[in-house]
Amino acid sequence: MVHSDIRMDKVTQAxxxxxxxxxxxxxxxxxxxAAIESCGKMGKGTEEASSLPRLNGSAQDALQLLNSLQCRLDPLAEQLPTFEEVQSGQATLQSWKEQYQKLRMRLRNANLQANANIKKAAQEERELLLGGGEESTIRRRNLQTKAGMTSAAESITESLRRSRQLMVQEVERSANTLATFDESTSVLRKAEGEYQGHRSLLMRTRGLLSTMQRQDVLDR
Structure with a gap:
């Protein structure tokens, strides 16, 4: 009974x-x-549009987690200790399913709203750039500055990429050199071992010949 109570407590806690x-x-x-829905409302359509993929990625992660939680609650609800708790768990699961569908629809509508906001902001920005006046001049200068900064950033990135590639090639070259050196060292050590073996055999042969010569002299 105690073990059963402990198991039920674990289910309830889970x-x-x-x-x-x-x-x-x-x-x-x-x-x-909320962040997706407000994209483009600040009058920075092209800038805010770049944040949509990141926001949607986070939203999809949250949706996947919610779906996983529903799957995990389903079997646990049946294991709750009392009939009332089982009914409550099943009701919670049903409300989660309904809330999940509503959230998916809200996300879809938020993206539609964001696209509309961004298109409107982009159109207003285009009209402002093509128009006259001091504000248009300032906006064009800002865009030129951003374009220059983007170009500089891309140039730096490309330079870093080339530097990294050269470093990788140098590391690979060094690794190949070390591998060749290690292989040569191994061959030399093997040759040295064979030489020592031959030398030892030669010395034993010489000793044997000397012994045989002395024996031959004694026999005479």
């Missing part, structure tokens, strides 16, 4: 942990949805 994870994931997803 369900509570899932609920906490769910609330955190929902909060993360809602934050992403």
């Amino acid at each position: 369900v509570e942990n899932l609920k906490e994870e769910w609330n955190q994931a929902v909060a993360q997803l809602e934050g992403c949805i």
Whole structure:
């Protein structure tokens, strides 16, 4: 009975942990949805558009987590200790499924709104650039500065890429040189060992010949 109570306590605690994870994931997803929906509203359509992939990536991660939490709650709800808790767990699971679908729809609508905002902001920016006046001149200068900075950044990146490639080639060349050196050293050591073996054999042969010569002299 004690073991059963302990197991039930673990199930109840596991369900509570899932609920906490769910609330955190929902909060993360809602934050992403709000950020996506507001993209382009600040009058920086082209700049804010670049943040959409990152925001959508975070939103998709949150959706995957929510889907996983539903799958984990399903079997646990059946193992809760009382009938009332089982019913409550099943009701929670059903509400999660409904909330999940609503969040997916909100994410879709947020992206549609973001696209509309960005298109509008881009059109306004284009009209401003083509227009006259001091504000248009300042905006064009800012864009030229950003373009120059982007070009410089790309140049630096390319330079770093080439430097890295040269370093990799040098490391590979050094590694090949070391490998060749190690191989040569191994061959030399092997040759030295064979030489020592031959020398030892030669000395033993000489000793044997000397012994045989002395024996031959004595026999005479």
